[in-house]
Amino acid sequence: MSGYEARFRVWRGDEQGGGLRDFTVEVNEGEVVLDIVHRLQATQAPDLAVRWNCKAGKCGSCSAEINGRPRLMCMTRMSVFDRAETVTITPLRAFPVIRDLVTDVSFNYEKARGIPAFVPPAELAPGEYRMFQEDVDRSQEFRKCIECFLCQDTCHVVRDHEENKRAFAGPRFLMRVAELDMHPLDAAERSGLDRKRTAQEEHGLGYCNITKCCTEVCPEGIRITDNALIPLKERAVDRKYDPLVWLGSKIRRRPS
Amino acid sequence: MRAPGRAAITVAHLRTDRWWLAPAGTAAGLLAFVVYSTWRAFANADYYASPYVSPFYSPCLAHNCQSMRGGPNADLFGSWWGISPAIIILVFPLGFRLTCYYYRKAYYRGFWASPPACAVAEPHRKYSGETRFPLILQNLHRYFFYAALLVAGVLTYDTALTFRDAHHAWGHMGLGTLVFLANIALIWAYTLSCHSCRHIVGGHLKHFSRHPVRYRAWRLVGRLNARHMQLAWASLLGVALADLYVFLLASGVFDDPRFF
Ligand code: SF4
Ligand code: SF4
Ligand code: FES
Numbered sequence: 001m002s003g004y005e006a007r008f009r010v011w012r013g014d015e016q017g018g019g020l021r022d023f024t025v026e027v028n029e030g031e032v033v034l035d036i037v038h039r040l041q042a043t044q045a046p047d048l049a050v051r052w053n054c055k056a057g058k059c060g061s062c063s064a065e066i067n068g069r070p071r072l073m074c075m076t077r078m079s080v081f082d083r084a085e086t087v088t089i090t091p092l093r094a095f096p097v098i099r100d101l102v103t104d105v106s107f108n109y110e111k112a113r114g115i116p117a118f119v120p121p122a123e124l125a126p127g128e129y130r131m132f133q134e135d136v137d138r139s140q141e142f143r144k145c146i147e148c149f150l151c152q153d154t155c156h157v158v159r160d161h162e163e164n165k166r167a168f169a170g171p172r173f174l175m176r177v178a179e180l181d182m183h184p185l186d187a188a189e190r191s192g193l194d195r196k197r198t199a200q201e202e203h204g205l206g207y208c209n210i211t212k213c214c215t216e217v218c219p220e221g222i223r224i225t226d227n228a229l230i231p232l233k234e235r236a237v238d239r240k241y242d243p244l245v246w247l248g249s250k251i252r253r254r255p256s
Numbered sequence: 257m258r259a260p261g262r263a264a265i266t267v268a269h270l271r272t273d274r275w276w277l278a279p280a281g282t283a284a285g286l287l288a289f290v291v292y293s294t295w296r297a298f299a300n301a302d303y304y305a306s307p308y309v310s311p312f313y314s315p316c317l318a319h320n321c322q323s324m325r326g327g328p329n330a331d332l333f334g335s336w337w338g339i340s341p342a343i344i345i346l347v348f349p350l351g352f353r354l355t356c357y358y359y360r361k362a363y364y365r366g367f368w369a370s371p372p373a374c375a376v377a378e379p380h381r382k383y384s385g386e387t388r389f390p391l392i393l394q395n396l397h398r399y400f401f402y403a404a405l406l407v408a409g410v411l412t413y414d415t416a417l418t419f420r421d422a423h424h425a426w427g428h429m430g431l432g433t434l435v436f437l438a439n440i441a442l443i444w445a446y447t448l449s450c451h452s453c454r455h456i457v458g459g460h461l462k463h464f465s466r467h468p469v470r471y472r473a474w475r476l477v478g479r480l481n482a483r484h485m486q487l488a489w490a491s492l493l494g495v496a497l498a499d500l501y502v503f504l505l506a507s508g509v510f511d512d513p514r515f516f
Pocket of ligand 2: 144
């Protein structure tokens with residue numbers, strides 16, 4: 001397979017405005033979209049802004065939207081496109097743009113700060129933590145997250161409704177709540193913090209309508225909806241809508 | 257989508273694939289089932305062809321039910337119930353499927369376009385998800401799950417009854433028996449693969465290591481749960497086909513081929 005000239009449309013601009021610009025760029029075998037963006041920078045648009053680091057799908061920096069789908073530029077092979085097709089690249093559309101393909105993702109860091117951290121168990125000193133693999137499997141799936149924020153960008157709750165950003169933490173951070181609530185040593189409950197309840201009352205779990213777009217775009221293949229969000233919804237039901245569970249917890253005081 | 261500060265792109269989406277195919281197919285499939293089942297549920301006829309009873313009419317809880325010997329009759333509602341007795345019982349499977357986490361996704365996308373597909377802007381100006389009435393009632397899914405277990409139990413009984421012949425003698429089998437066996441297998445697989453079930457059998461635990469039996473059950477349900485969408489469609493089709501089979505027998509279109 002030899003190289004060919006491919007047509008691209010790349011969004012250029014800043015918060016004042018901008019638009020899609022057409023380019024024709026050389027593409028070689030084995031290249032990914034990020035290679036093409038780099039070639040654009042090197043040859044035709046030296047001031048094109050793009051954020052990237054690892055080029056290995058692990059740092060989560062190069063998130064963008066390619067042909068309208070939120071993806072990592074470094075993990076999107078050019079071979080998935082038809083040679084005749086024009087490939088469109090835009091910045092993430094749910095966050096404020098800084099310049100060209102670079103967006104301001106601080107919304108996500110603010111939401112991260114809003115989730116109370118792991119609460120260490122009082123009776124154990126650091127170094128004394130012992131956990132069984134089956135007890136950490138669930139949390140470990142969520143720890144694969146590379147914080148690319150593609151899920152946050154895709155989620156229609158905030159993507160289509162800016163006003164919901166205040167109330168809704170987004171899939172990545174609801175998953176963080178789930179991770180801690182499933183953590184075998186997290187002592188939040190004993191310290192008076194009910195993560196099941198706050199997921200719904202403070203982090204907007206009820207806004208999620210489980211339409212699974214976060215799962216669809218996650219480059220780590222985390223089953224966010226099935227394994228984090230729905231279990232979290234069920235846990236909220238335990239607390240708020242299930243009289244039997246509530247009664248049981250009053251009668252039988254046994255740790256789960 | 258066009259909030260200030262965001263990249264100035266006016267179109268609702270830039271997707272180039274056929275993203276509308278999945279929601280359109282989902283909507284068409286669900287609509288077809290709704291039309292068929294509404295007709296059959298209100299028909300109040302052709303739902304019993306000994307030894308088969310349509311799953312839409314089982315258990316049959318009113319006085320106006322056709323009598324089915326040894327069948328799932330229980331005159332709980334008495335004679336004041338004038339319309340089709342299917343309506344009484346269908347509320348439960350209907351509620352189970354309406355609040356099912358898979359069907360929610362299916363109809364939110366297919367019928368309500370919220371969102372129509374990923375990264376395709378939804379047409380609604382405001383969105384509060386499942387935070388308010390009526391959608392907050394989706395949280396009741398687990399109660400419908402309990403009811404669905406009971407209904408599945410009755411349908412299992414109905415399937416056992418299909419090992420009789422038309423004169424209620426045991427030890428026989430016909431093509432309908434196979435139809436009913438396939439249907440009940442799918443109903444159970446769908447019911448047990450429910451996300452609420454996964455939570456109830458073990459998902460609510462913090463320490464699996466202290467509850468090895470529940471951990472095993474949770475893993476088993478988890479494996480089924482990964483196929484929840486496929487099972488939802490397969491069992492929907494299964495139940496419609498089982499009903500159609502009974503309808504064709506009861507209305508005399510053909511006779512049940514008997515094996516022995
Ligand atoms: S499943 Fe929930 S959190 Fe994930 S994209 Fe859909 S609405 Fe957002
Ligand atoms: S959950 Fe997946 S999509 Fe979301 S930030 Fe983490 S890696 Fe990215
Ligand atoms: S450059 Fe690190 S994930 Fe793409």
